[in-house]
Amino acid sequence: MIPYGRQDISQSDIDSVIAVLKSEYLTQGPCVPQFEAKIAGLVSAKYAVAVNSATSALHLACLALDLGAEDWLWTTPISFVASANCGLYCGAKIDFVDIDLQTFNISPESLEIKLKAASKAGCLPKVLIVVHMAGQSCEMESIYKLSKEYGFKLIEDASHAIGGRYKKSRIGSCAFSDITVFSFHPVKIITTAEGGVATTNDIELAEKMSNLRSHGITRDRRVMVNKSNEPWYYEQQALGFNYRMTELQAALGLSQVDRLEEFLVRRNRIAKNYDIELKNLPLKTPHVSEGTYSAFHLYVVRLDVAKARVTHSEFFNQLQNSGIGVNLHYIPIYRQPFYKKLGFPDKYCPNAEIYYAQAVSLPIFFGLSDIDQGYIVSTIKRILN
Numbered sequence: 562m563i564p565y566g567r568q569d570i571s572q573s574d575i576d577s578v579i580a581v582l583k584s585e586y587l588t589q590g591p592c593v594p595q596f597e598a599k600i601a602g603l604v605s606a607k608y609a610v611a612v613n614s615a616t617s618a619l620h621l622a623c624l625a626l627d628l629g630a631e632d633w634l635w636t637t638p639i640s641f642v643a644s645a646n647c648g649l650y651c652g653a654k655i656d657f658v659d660i661d662l663q664t665f666n667i668s669p670e671s672l673e674i675k676l677k678a679a680s681k682a683g684c685l686p687k688v689l690i691v692v693h694m695a696g697q698s699c700e701m702e703s704i705y706k707l708s709k710e711y712g713f714k715l716i717e718d719a720s721h722a723i724g725g726r727y728k729k730s731r732i733g734s735c736a737f738s739d740i741t742v743f744s745f746h747p748v749k750i751i752t753t754a755e756g757g758v759a760t761t762n763d764i765e766l767a768e769k770m771s772n773l774r775s776h777g778i779t780r781d782r783r784v785m786v787n788k789s790n791e792p793w794y795y796e797q798q799a800l801g802f803n804y805r806m807t808e809l810q811a812a813l814g815l816s817q818v819d820r821l822e823e824f825l826v827r828r829n830r831i832a833k834n835y836d837i838e839l840k841n842l843p844l845k846t847p848h849v850s851e852g853t854y855s856a857f858h859l860y861v862v863r864l865d866v867a868k869a870r871v872t873h874s875e876f877f878n879q880l881q882n883s884g885i886g887v888n889l890h891y892i893p894i895y896r897q898p899f900y901k902k903l904g905f906p907d908k909y910c911p912n913a914e915i916y917y918a919q920a921v922s923l924p925i926f927f928g929l930s931d932i933d934q935g936y937i938v939s940t941i942k943r944i945l946n
């Protein structure tokens with residue numbers, strides 16, 4: 562089976578991890594701060610806080626922005642469940658904003674309409690999490706403007722998007738947001754096995770996140786409640802977690818970041834090939850918005866279900882039966898049984914429903930060979946022609 566995505570591990574990645582295994586520190590050593598500095602430098606953000614997953618980073622980001630039980634968190638229904646779950650971890654109420662059918666990202670128009678209604682009803686969101694679906698940036702300028710007009714905070718879930726660009730700046734620079742989160746799960750652009758990072762330009766948010774990732778404990782005497790000169794003394798001031806990244810993960814990350822450019826070039830090349838090869842078929846290839854450079858974590862096509870001679874599920878099954886590990890990113894989150902219990906009806910967001918009835922993620926990853934891509938293309942043509 563050709564998977565839809567997978568990691569690429571080089572000898573230098575392996576050497577980098579082995580060096581840590583032979584060193585003094587397996588956790589809380591020098592690699593994590595080095596990795597943080599490297600990510601911050603890469604995306605031109607002032608601070609980066611590394612943690613054990615993007616899910617943890619999203620949770621800490623919500624906590625740092627003081628999301629609590631009386632608050633609303635809004636996000637997109639077309640994402641991994643973690644983009645919404647992080648709000649529930651904080652006890653907040655969740656709602657979904659419909660997507661744009663060209664980009665599969667949150668639609669600024671739908672957002673504005675929903676904000677107007679929420680403003681009248683007195684239930685504006687405290688935090689909006691946008692997701693750069695498949696690696697392509699949302700329309701951050703319009704969304705940022707709305708955040709100022711309606712007074713909410715902005716988190717970018719850029720789990721798909723490290724290395725991507727929006728209007729010449731790297732995603733993660735937080736030019737139009739408070740915090741950006743990246744994932745380093747093996748299917749993503751670069752990997753640390755499990756791992757994530759949050760970037761920000763706000764020192765208070767950075768300090769809060771790094772404090773909460775390690776139990777809410779501080780050893781900084783300047784901020785202590787009790788005055789003590791004892792050398793062993795530390796204080797827990799908040800209820801934090803153990804969300805720390807290990808040295809092994811950071812070492813792998815340091816080595817993988819060096820390969821990011823090469824990964825991005827290859828992914829964009831594969832996407833371009835699909836664009837060319839899949840013309841004149843009853844499906845839509847991904848739209849690339851002006852001023853964006855996608856990291857192409859996913860290559861999502863939409864089957865033209867009115868014109869195609871197979872149904873969406875027949876198309877999907879026939880590809881899987883041919884050894885092509887297609888996937889569907891994502892089932893609208895509000896359709897999950899857990900969310901239905903919170904009261905969401907099945908067809909809550911009309912565009913997300915259209916997307917869900919048509920979308921298929923084709924394999925795209927650094928190690929996908931031209932031969933395998935040729936096989937995928939010819940199989941699609943055989944099924945649809």
Ligand SMILES: *Cc1c(COP(=O)(O)O)cnc(C)c1O
Pocket residue numbers: 613614615616617640641643644692718720721743744745746755756757
């Ligand atoms: C993968 C992913 C996450 C979760 O990342 P982990 O590092 O596995 O916790 C969150 N949001 C989106 C959009 C993702 O794709």
